[in-house]
Amino acid sequence: MSDLIKDKVAIVTGGSRGIGRAIVLKLAGLGCHVAFNYHEQKQAADALVQEVTKNNVRCKASKVDVRDLSQVKAWTEDVKSDFGGIDILINNAGIVNDKALMMMTSDDWQKVIDTNLGGTFNVTKACIVTFMKQKKGDIINISSVSGIMGLPGQTNYSAAKGGINAFTKSLAKEVASYGIRVNAIAPGFIETEMLAKFSDEQKEQMKQNIPLQRLGTPDDVANTVAFLLSRDATYMTGQVINVDGGLVMR
Numbered sequence: 001m002s003d004l005i006k007d008k009v010a011i012v013t014g015g016s017r018g019i020g021r022a023i024v025l026k027l028a029g030l031g032c033h034v035a036f037n038y039h040e041q042k043q044a045a046d047a048l049v050q051e052v053t054k055n056n057v058r059c060k061a062s063k064v065d066v067r068d069l070s071q072v073k074a075w076t077e078d079v080k081s082d083f084g085g086i087d088i089l090i091n092n093a094g095i096v097n098d099k100a101l102m103m104m105t106s107d108d109w110q111k112v113i114d115t116n117l118g119g120t121f122n123v124t125k126a127c128i129v130t131f132m133k134q135k136k137g138d139i140i141n142i143s144s145v146s147g148i149m150g151l152p153g154q155t156n157y158s159a160a161k162g163g164i165n166a167f168t169k170s171l172a173k174e175v176a177s178y179g180i181r182v183n184a185i186a187p188g189f190i191e192t193e194m195l196a197k198f199s200d201e202q203k204e205q206m207k208q209n210i211p212l213q214r215l216g217t218p219d220d221v222a223n224t225v226a227f228l229l230s231r232d233a234t235y236m237t238g239q240v241i242n243v244d245g246g247l248v249m250r
Helices: 018-029 042-055 069-083 106-134 155-178 200-208 218-228
Strands: 009-012 033-038 059-063 088-091 137-142 180-187 240-243
Touching: 009 018, 009 069, 018 033, 018 042, 018 088, 018 218, 033 042, 033 069, 042 059, 059 069, 069 106, 088 106, 106 137, 106 155, 106 180, 137 155, 137 218, 155 180, 155 240, 180 218, 218 240
Parallel strands: 009 033, 009 088, 033 059, 088 137, 137 180, 180 240
Antiparallel strands: none
């Protein structure tokens, strides 16, 4: 599986923790050089760089706000200059701010939309011309089952993730003739900091709604990323793959 991405260069947004961290480690383990951004977690980012470089690949962490297109453009240009190019983009950065709609402020709405959906637009826009010129590139957007089935208290998050799913399909059609593939992964309930606020009892209730009767792990998502970048998936584009233990089936 690793031969297709060995020695390639990947950008991963939101790479310092959770799903992003697992993706960085997975790609590095397959011989891919990785540049990732963080927003606040500098210590975690620096520790991850140290861990990744043990795989004899290059890794660099940068403090970048994906909501700011000028920052994003400067970052991607730096990656191209420093690493010699960009082959893979993983749009993973995201936040949650769950509230009932009647309690949600405009700021609560906008921050989630700007980070999750706007960030995906910004980083993809900064990379797409490079991919088109070289007539190759792989883009994977990390979405959510919330963008497919909707979850109460997540109108902002569901709207952003549903937008990412539509963005994925539209862009896949737009750039397929350039040899660029665009896919999305929609995780279900994954054991990350986003679930830390829930009690053990609440997590048990979540499991009851999941056919496989367990929460997912960041590695479950990272393994799907690796599959989509492998030779086994070269005929796949415009897909939204649920990694959710069967949750969306219900």
